[in-house]
Amino acid sequence: MKVPMKVQPAKRTENITYAVRDVVVLADGIAATGKEMLYLNIGDPNLFDYRTPEHVIAAVVDAMKANHCGYGPSSGIPDARRAIGAEAEAKGIRAIQDIFVTTGASEAIDVALTALVNPGENVLVPVPGYPLYGAILNKLGVQENPYYLDESNGWQPDVADIAAKVNDKTRAIVVINPNNPTGSLSDRRTLQAIMDIAAERGLVVLTDEIYDKLIFDRRKYVSLASLSDDVPVVTFNGLSKAYLAPGFRIGWGIVSGPAEVVGEYIEAMNKLLRARLSAHHPGQYAIAPALEGDHAHLGEVVAKLTRRRDMTVQMLNAIDGIDCVSPGGAFYAFPRLHIDRPDSEFAAELVGETGVVVVPGSGFGQAPGTQHFRVVFLPSEEVLERAYRKIEAFLKKFKAG
Numbered sequence: 001m002k003v004p005m006k007v008q009p010a011k012r013t014e015n016i017t018y019a020v021r022d023v024v025v026l027a028d029g030i031a032a033t034g035k036e037m038l039y040l041n042i043g044d045p046n047l048f049d050y051r052t053p054e055h056v057i058a059a060v061v062d063a064m065k066a067n068h069c070g071y072g073p074s075s076g077i078p079d080a081r082r083a084i085g086a087e088a089e090a091k092g093i094r095a096i097q098d099i100f101v102t103t104g105a106s107e108a109i110d111v112a113l114t115a116l117v118n119p120g121e122n123v124l125v126p127v128p129g130y131p132l133y134g135a136i137l138n139k140l141g142v143q144e145n146p147y148y149l150d151e152s153n154g155w156q157p158d159v160a161d162i163a164a165k166v167n168d169k170t171r172a173i174v175v176i177n178p179n180n181p182t183g184s185l186s187d188r189r190t191l192q193a194i195m196d197i198a199a200e201r202g203l204v205v206l207t208d209e210i211y212d213k214l215i216f217d218r219r220k221y222v223s224l225a226s227l228s229d230d231v232p233v234v235t236f237n238g239l240s241k242a243y244l245a246p247g248f249r250i251g252w253g254i255v256s257g258p259a260e261v262v263g264e265y266i267e268a269m270n271k272l273l274r275a276r277l278s279a280h281h282p283g284q285y286a287i288a289p290a291l292e293g294d295h296a297h298l299g300e301v302v303a304k305l306t307r308r309r310d311m312t313v314q315m316l317n318a319i320d321g322i323d324c325v326s327p328g329g330a331f332y333a334f335p336r337l338h339i340d341r342p343d344s345e346f347a348a349e350l351v352g353e354t355g356v357v358v359v360p361g362s363g364f365g366q367a368p369g370t371q372h373f374r375v376v377f378l379p380s381e382e383v384l385e386r387a388y389r390k391i392e393a394f395l396k397k398f399k400a401g
């Protein structure tokens with residue numbers, strides 16, 4: 001029999017890393033030995049004590065029973081688009097030109113980038129930041145142009161760094177606010193400065209606002225597109241985080257800016273949207289009930305996360321060799337490790353010895369010479385407390401050895 005030839009994967013997959021999931025492979029191996037695991041690595045609220053609101057679930061079940069089980073419209077069902085538009089207007093976004101519903105915010109990000117950039121061009125992305133952007137840009141053969149968030153300034157985007165990194169091949173600036181992995185909430189002044197750079201240099205702004213309702217300390221959220229009617233902006237959001245339904249895979253993009261500026265770009269995105277038919281059809285029926293219905297769950301979620309955030313910051317900062325900026329939103333913290341070995345080794349040895357799973361900072365990008373790890377503070381106080389005690393004891397040994 002002829003030996004089958006190995007199937008060679010495409011080169012474009014070579015540089016794609018996804019540390020958030022990569023660490024799971026390692027953890028699974030440890031878990032298989034019977035060790036007790038403490039998972040502080042996955043941003044999925046439904047794995048912990050958070051549940052999708054009943055009325056959001058009911059809307060999908062009702063849609064299925066009503067036979068909305070065929071393909072949906074490519075841009076999304078009209079009632080969902082109306083509700084998304086009304087909410088965006090309430091946030092102060094005025095020059096809305098298009099709204100499209102997608103398979104999670106992830107697909108909206110993919111569509112917005114795919115329709116915009118060519119190989120040889122580049123996109124400014126925050127470092128540290130969510131690795132999906134790099135993965136998509138890699139697939140497109142487009143260069144990531146990293147700009148830094150300033151840890152000494154509460155992880156605010158470094159506006160001077162953004163201005164310095166724009167070149168004649170730069171097409172867009174990605175903003176993730178609140179950010180994953182730092183949990184930092186950008187202030188209005190910084191956001192305005194980013195919009196000013198985009199206006200001056202003719203860039204599209206892609207703003208990922210998936211955590212915009214998970215904000216602590218009663219701080220006011222500023223939606224980036226509300227700061228200018230003149231800059232082309234695509235705002236990403238969805239049901240995954242604030243409505244505790246990541247498995248619905250429902251997200252969206254809102255395109256704003258002057259009609260004549262964004263018209264061709266919108267048509268390019270719609271070509272891609274038509275080619276992939278539609279987002280999950282029944283799931284789209286949850287959008288209007290979610291955005292316009294009872295938000296009682298959100299108060300409880302934010303209160304719970306605030307307690308867990310406070311505990312995280314307090315316990316981690318009490319550890320010798322760790323400094324942690326307090327997150328303003330989302331459910332992530334990105335503590336700094338004062339160690340002289342790579343954080344990938346720290347995370348790998350930590351899970352092996354203690355069963356505590358965190359993602360190393362290198363998976364999100366970080367300033368050269370610095371080491372971090374990301375914790376997800378979704379788990380219960382009891383789990384977090386045990387995990388942080390184990391981290392404290394482990395770090396002492398790690399530093400000594």
Ligand SMILES: Cc1ncc(COP(=O)(O)O)c(C=O)c1O
Pocket residue numbers: 043103104105106107130176179180208210237238239240246249250251
């Ligand atoms: C910053 C950010 N954007 C997008 C996503 C993906 O969202 P979705 O589930 O809507 O695809 C995540 C998920 O963790 C995220 O952290």
